[in-house]
Amino acid sequence: MAIADRKLREKTERRQAILDAALHLFIEQGFEKVSMRNIADAIEYSPATIYLYFKDKNELLLDLQTQSFKQMAQELNAVANIEHPAEQLRAFGEQFLSFAFRHPELFELMFIMNGPMVAAQACAGATAWPGGGSAFAQVVAIVQRGIDTGVFRPQNADSTALMVWAQVHGLAALFLRQRLVVMPEERREPAMHEALAQFYDLVRRAL
Amino acid sequence: MAIADRKLREKTERRQAILDAALHLFIEQGFEKVSMRNIADAIEYSPATIYLYFKDKNELLLDLQTQSFKQMAQELNAVANIEHPAEQLRAFGEQFLSFAFRHPELFELMFIMNGPMVAAQACAGATAWPGGGSAFAQVVAIVQRGIDTGVFRPQNADSTALMVWAQVHGLAALFLRQRLVVMPEERREPAMHEALAQFYDLVRRAL
DNA sequence: AAATTTAGTGAACAGTGTTTATTATCTAAC
């Protein structure tokens, strides 16, 4: 069935073309300023065509979110070979922040926007979130290794990982959502990195 | 000029009536499902009337945000009389989380939404954010007192305060934005409180 | 009593996400 194969291939190609165009627009102009019609214009199709490939806008966003998580996972692999767990956590945090700064729109999609999560919970059961799941598992693994090797004191690895995740997410989210206007412009980025350094100092001293 | 006084009073009263109606709707139905027309319906005025009292929707949101910060400040006063700085920080964190859980819409308005910050930066200079400013100052004050009394090791109080703020904000934001679906439903709230407890354990041991 | 300021509105504009009836095209069976 060569014809059916080609049809399927073309279908997934067009689907990916829509995703690519959408991501481009979102990154360039931000999520608030890009509509389904804009995306349709960019790929030179009718708006209704997009709905042949995606149930709705949220599903499109979820697909982009999953792609973004893959990209982040790839970038976070840079910390995979650091032996000391505390040092590895520190590197992870800085890599995470760096990702958030270099790709603010992707960060928003992955950790702030509601749309993709609505789609995730609609399509799968209440517990399935492929992208975020593996990202969090990465943190849990680092913490667990720290506990297993006796570097960290015994603890619930998942709540410790949550503490780490909340710390880095909190810093990035407060900054990207303009909540650091409480401090003078020139102090914002330095204070973030100092806060992160202090946090990992606490981890190294007392975890 | 008794008439002018009455007019001014009526004007601010109607303005507050709009804010009250809007807040009610937002809390009940969420920000995404409430439009300017819905608010106008609730107060039995035309949509255009709202624009006689607010420049645009963002300005209305900013006013509600400022009110919300006042409410939170009031609730956070419960921790004002705790002597030990580390214990005070812990109580602050739990009070903060409690507020976020009891008033998820207000939390969203204060710490996540873009709209109010757009209005804030439009009406004032790039550094004015009355609501958030005093909230953050409260954390800085606790930390500073800890440093001054020799309980905490000397540090930049603002970056330490940022670390604390990011921790509690991160936990609340991840939860409220459905990012804790990575763990089983029954673990989510417990893991949050464990993470917070671990964080303040680190603070007590090593700050 | 007339002129003027003020408060409020209906209707419109340009945009949004989404659905549906309709058309054109490409595939499969006779």
Added chain:
DNA sequence: GTTAGATAATAAACACTGTTCACTAAATTT
């Protein structure tokens, strides 16, 4: 090779959104 049927794409519409503006009616001042 022609006809019946699946597939792909669309134009047009629906019910919304935030916002503006010409216009009316009432209250105040002269």
